Amino acid sequence: MGDNFSNLLDEFKAKEGIRSDAALAKSLGVTRTFICAIRNGRKCMPQTLQDHISLRLATDVxxxxxxxxxxxxxxxxxxxxxxxxxxxxxxxxxxxxxxxxxxxxxxxxxxxxxxxxxxxxxxxxxxxxxxxxxxxxxxxxxxxxxxxxxxxxxxxxxxxxxxxxxxx
Structure with missing residues (x-):
């Protein structure tokens, strides 16, 4: 499941032009440690965060x-x-x-x-x-x-x- 979350984070970073996980964490209002834990599969991404990212990815510029x-x-x-x-x-x-x-x-x-x-x-x-x-x-x-x-x-x-x- 960590790979799916990691891919979602990478897709979001690309769309938003974000270069680092630190900047990604700041834009999502979470810590860099939390992003790393999601990427490593130690934590699941909360549904609210998944929804927020999915909505952001689906928005027409x-x-x-x-x-x-x-x-x-x-x-x-x-x-x-x-x-x-x-x-x-x-x-x-x-x-x-x-x-x-x-x-x-x-x-x-x-x-x-x-x-x-x-x-x-x-x-x-x-x-x-x-x-x-x-x-x-x-x-x-x-x-x-x-x-x-x-x-x-x-x-x-x-x-x-x-x-x-x-x-x-």
Whole structure:
């Protein structure tokens, strides 16, 4: 099984233009030791990491460049995000806010529903940029989740994100 994981890692490195396992580990948010253990067959790759890499490999570069128009420009305190994660979360949401379950409040110029990506566990607090940690919210719920701090809302989002059925 280690060979399959190693091949997946190599394919990901090639697509992303990553030269070393250290850089690969950094881009995936894991340690170099963990990457080595996967390659040597001492550890299995977690399903969430497999899904993340598979989704990233399946993403069309042209489609990703179109999404750049919808990404908020980073501030000095922001972290790089993976647009494929946003695509998968938006697909899972299917045009509805994952908190209030209402349809997106309006459509973008291209006809896509307007929802905002929210990291349930913030990247600055060690959260991962994976489809299992990102919920698509309407603007009102996005503000609510940041300022109201309702534990039931957090539990609902966590539960919903674990049900991701995005097909790679």
């Amino acid at each position: 042209a489609a990703e460049s179109q999404l750049q128009d919808y990404v908020v420009k980073p501030s000095p305190k922001s972290y790089p995000i993976d647009l494929t994660v946003i695509i998968a979360a938006a697909t899972r949401a299917n045009g509805k806010c994952e908190l209030c379950e209402q349809p997106a409040p309006f459509l973008r110029a291209n006809g896509d529903p307007y929802l905002e990506a929210h990291h349930i566990k913030p990247l600055g607090e060690g959260g991962l940029d994976t489809v299992y940690n990102v919920a698509m919210l309407c603007p009102n719920c996005h503000r609510r989740i940041h300022y109201a701090k309702n534990e039931d809302d957090d539990k609902k989002l966590i539960s919903g994100c674990k049900k991701c059925t995005y097909k790679f």
